[in-house]
Amino acid sequence: AQSVTQLGSHVSVSEGALVLLRCNYSSSVPPYLFWYVQYPNQGLQLLLKYTTGATLVKGINGFEAEFKKSETSFHLTKPSAHMSDAAEYFCAVSETSNDMRFGAGTRLTVKP
Amino acid sequence: DAGVTQSPTHLIKTRGQHVTLRCSPISGHKSVSWYQQVLGQGPQFIFQYYEKEERGRGNFPDRFSARQFPNYSSELNVNALLLGDSALYLCASSPVIGGAYEQYFGPGTRLTVT
Numbered sequence: 280a281q282s283v284t285q286l287g288s289h290v291s292v293s294e295g296a297l298v299l300l301r302c303n304y305s306s307s308v309p310p311y312l313f314w315y316v317q318y319p320n321q322g323l324q325l326l327l328k329y330t331t332g333a334t335l336v337k338g339i340n341g342f343e344a345e346f347k348k349s350e351t352s353f354h355l356t357k358p359s360a361h362m363s364d365a366a367e368y369f370c371a372v373s374e375t376s377n378d379m380r381f382g383a384g385t386r387l388t389v390k391p
Numbered sequence: 392d393a394g395v396t397q398s399p400t401h402l403i404k405t406r407g408q409h410v411t412l413r414c415s416p417i418s419g420h421k422s423v424s425w426y427q428q429v430l431g432q433g434p435q436f437i438f439q440y441y442e443k444e445e446r447g448r449g450n451f452p453d454r455f456s457a458r459q460f461p462n463y464s465s466e467l468n469v470n471a472l473l474l475g476d477s478a479l480y481l482c483a484s485s486p487v488i489g490g491a492y493e494q495y496f497g498p499g500t501r502l503t504v505t
Binding site: 285310311313315320321322323324325328330331369371373374375378379380381382383384 | 431483
């Protein structure tokens with residue numbers, strides 16, 4: 280069965296600094312990978328997804344992620360953090376059906 | 392267009408009671424999934440329904456059940472509530488079933504069991 284590990288439950292960066300949130304997956308078949316963001320007391324919003332094709336995926340709000348099969352990774356990055364990026368970020372994997380398996384989440388704090 | 396809607400927003404129940412949570416998918420979406428998100432954790436998959444049939448079930452006890460109606464809305468039922476059932480219950484919809492399709496999440500129902 281597919282699974283996801285997010286390294287680092289909390290990440291703190293300064294405004295304008297690089298954001299790097301780490302995600303490693305386990306899947307018996309080529310995976311579909313997703314990053315979602317959750318703001319307090321809200322549902323999850325899709326940032327980006329990888330299905331097939333180009334391994335560098337661009338999403339909303341300036342985020343991007345790179346699928347690296349050899350490293351079973353799908354890390355999320357943003358060149359310059361904004362205060363509004365402070366939220367909980369979840370990496371997720373699905374296989375043939377879309378019952379997604381989520382990581383435990385990484386809380387991003389952005390310091391002024 | 393309206394997104395995924397869930398009702399109620401908040402709910403407080405007592406141990407041993409039963410609860411029904413409701414979800415309306417995005418118009419045209421035929422797949423609905425339910426997730427439980429305990430505070431401080433990622434969402435855990437409970438059920439997936441497509442065209443009114445159960446297509447997937449997570450590792451949850453039989454106290455949890457669900458169904459999907461002809462209009463594709465869905466209900467999640469939990470019997471004999473335990474304190475550990477306190478969580479945010481998220482409903483998600485997608486146009487069809489398949490791993491490549493992202494799921495669109497509703498705002499959730501916050502269930503508190505006392």
